[in-house]
Amino acid sequence: MDSDSFQRSREPDIVHRAEMSDTPVQAHSVFSGLSLAAGYAHSPFQSGIAALRDPGRLRESAMKHLWFSTAIVSVLAILLIIVFLIIDAYPIFAAVGVYDFIAGRVWDPAGAAPAYGILPLIAGTLLVTFGAMVFAIPLGIGSAVFLAELAPPQVRAVAKPAIELLAGIPSVVYGFFGLIVLTNWLRITFDIASGETWLAASLLLGIMALPTIVSVSDDAIRAVPRSYREGSFAVGATHWQTIRSVVLPAAISGITAAIILGMGRAIGETMAVIMVAGNAAIIPDPITNALSPVRTLTGTLGIEMGEAAVGSAHYHALFGVAVVLLAITLAVNMCARMILQRIQERHEGAAGAGYGPIRAGIDLIRLYTPIFLLIVPSGLLAVAADLRTAALALAVVLGFFLLRERVSPKISQKIAFGLITSSALIVLLILGIILFDIISNGLPALSWEFLTEPPRNLGREGGIGPAILGTLYLIGGAILVALPIGIGAAIYLNEYTTEGRVTRTIRAGADLLNGTPSIVFGLFGFAFLVLFLNLGVSLLAGQITLGLMILPTIIRTTEEALKAIPDSLREGSLALGATRWQTISRVILPSAVPGILTGTILSIGRAAGETAPILFTAVVFSRRLLPTSVFEPVMALPYHLFILATNVPGAERNQYGTALVLLMLVVGVYLTAILIRNRYQKTVTW
């Protein structure tokens, strides 16, 4: 009896976890009780066993608390970020007034009469994001439809990772490509003084948002039950009719979430935008003038944070900008979260609930189709050829659109599939151009000296050895910070609790952290780690900042890996009398290693490529010696490339060399992750 109640109190969670009915639980406990009793009867070392059991119990409870404490780190982090930003932004809100700060039309914090109106910056962010979406939504959805519906398996096996690779290219490399190639091309095409424009920023951000839109939409389309497709085929609908009238409406929530996530990425991007947007804090005049330079909220932070004196009005104004930026991105991400949650609920409780959203979905499709058919091809043509060709194409497409009722389903299927396939080809072509440009120009710069020597003559000569090592130090430290915390949090969320308020809060924290723009991490790192904790601009501050940034990725991928492990494995171990922690450490974690590894590698890729979070926390442009302690600043590849590309004329060879090394590092890391994923997808089927 004693041992029975002891068992109950010790492992109450198992009961919840496995959702066993009452009878098996009792059987389980009775069984343990019997074995214990048998132990007592047999053993002369009974007191020894009891003593051994006690530390076990202690360890179990200590483990649980340990994992709980790691789980709340992400919640604490997002709270700290918000608190610190608001504290540092408060003086400017108090001095200027919230309304005048947001609605003021002049941003001139360094002028003789400083002005702190961020309306031009908000306008810049919104315009650039809008432009990026006009370009990325049709291409992204088209590519997703191609991947999910049209591509033969062999093509898909290559094209899908290729498009995902686009996501792995560091933003500073995109910015570099945009600065050297894209703006130059725009300058010549439109015959303007500088190609650094709203259009350039939108094109570049569109490209950067594409992989997110494609991946998430592709998942949504593939999640549409096959029975819907079969039902449509069985009444003699063509493939395109099936896609248009059944598949896309059923996938619309996921596609919408994909678009919002892509928007979030575009709004939060810093480095690439700084390098191509021109950064004049003006509202374009007229507002549709896509060839006007613009400045975004993120760009302002990236440019001015290094110049503002700590504690000055300018400094506080920048934190005000960060608060507004954070509010916008969090709102966008919350939208995506809510939509995704609605989908989940619908999938779970399918009956009755499905009708409303689908109806709305069909209406949305009707909205998207003209965008897809009209704006994009003509816009692309206007850029690529000239206005006359564009007008002609527009007329043809418009004619088709008006006549489509009379066009036979087979013809319209041909046209639609042509457009879909070409959108996927365009995306792959963009990837090809970027990679070709960087590789072909970067290869000549590579040499042993380049990889090992410190830079000379402001980086025009010499190598990037300290930058490579600095980046490796930063990555290593970030992983050391994030891996234990992230895995612990995932273990707590998945193994120790049932869904409830606590897990919802923790997940919300991780999601919010995930949606926080990287430049905001940089600002927070500067205010909290560099100044408040007095770490100075140092390797350690950079490592912690990057670690916080990649934490959500590690939590999420680890959780997915843990979720993929069937409960029967847990029950099998628990039924042998193993404790919770024994089960986790010996059965669950080893099985989850591939998933955790994939997540870790993806985080490494992200940490290696990020510039904004280390901009004010860890890096210097040039330093001959390696840091001797974590309290000294370091060089880093992305920052080195950023400065070389924007501030050092005549360093083209080493710019491309640095870009190539950074690209190889990150792409190599991503390829490893993809290979691991594919390998284990093949070998492990639960």
Added chain:
Amino acid sequence: MENNAILKTENLNLYYGGNHALVDITVGIRKNRVTALIGPSGCGKSTLLRCFNRLNDLIENVQVDGTILFNGRPITGNDMDVVDLRKRIGMVFQKPNPFPTSIYENVAYGPRVHGIRDQQRLNAIVERSLKDAALWGEVKDRLHASAMSLSGGQQQRLCIARTLAVEPEIILMDEPCSALDPIATARIENLIHALKKKYTVVIVTHNMQQAARVSDCTGFMYLGRLIEFGETGLIFESPRAELTNNYITGRFG
């Protein structure tokens, strides 16, 4: 009997990768009759059914050899217009699979994709199809409610109505009652009886009593082969093959 066959296969073989799923099937399906295909799980009866409307095309690694004739014309070739074929040979699936839209939209979907846009014609088609599927009385007041709000049996009749709306010549039914309760099953069976006046029905079923109740002809399949095919009465009362006898007397399956 072969002469008025609307659907005929000759030495049909089908492979899923290396798996030989259908072996030398030669069968004739007669017009305006109900033909049942019975046999244990995995015997190939659903696969055979899906050959008739080329739905196996959706599955990778499927290879088909042999001839299938629909109204005397081969349908296995690459030049076959599968969209038109599926319009003329409709299908009802094992699990009801209405689209997650309204009842009306589900039935109107087929005519719409085939170019009918006139609202009154659509209304008439929807009403006729729902009546033919014996569902009209239950849903006529809520045509614009979600199809997902119907019961399983109603959903299946809605799927039948959706099939009828495009006026196919043949209706393929892949275990249409396996997800339904006995009362819903009885209604579908009555419906099948009524349908054969206008349509040819091929039904795959697990349930031998059902085959005996609804069909005119029955084929027994085992391990990808058509063991026996003939009048339902004969198959059930005096089967020629011992395998058939063992199966229908419940010795295996």
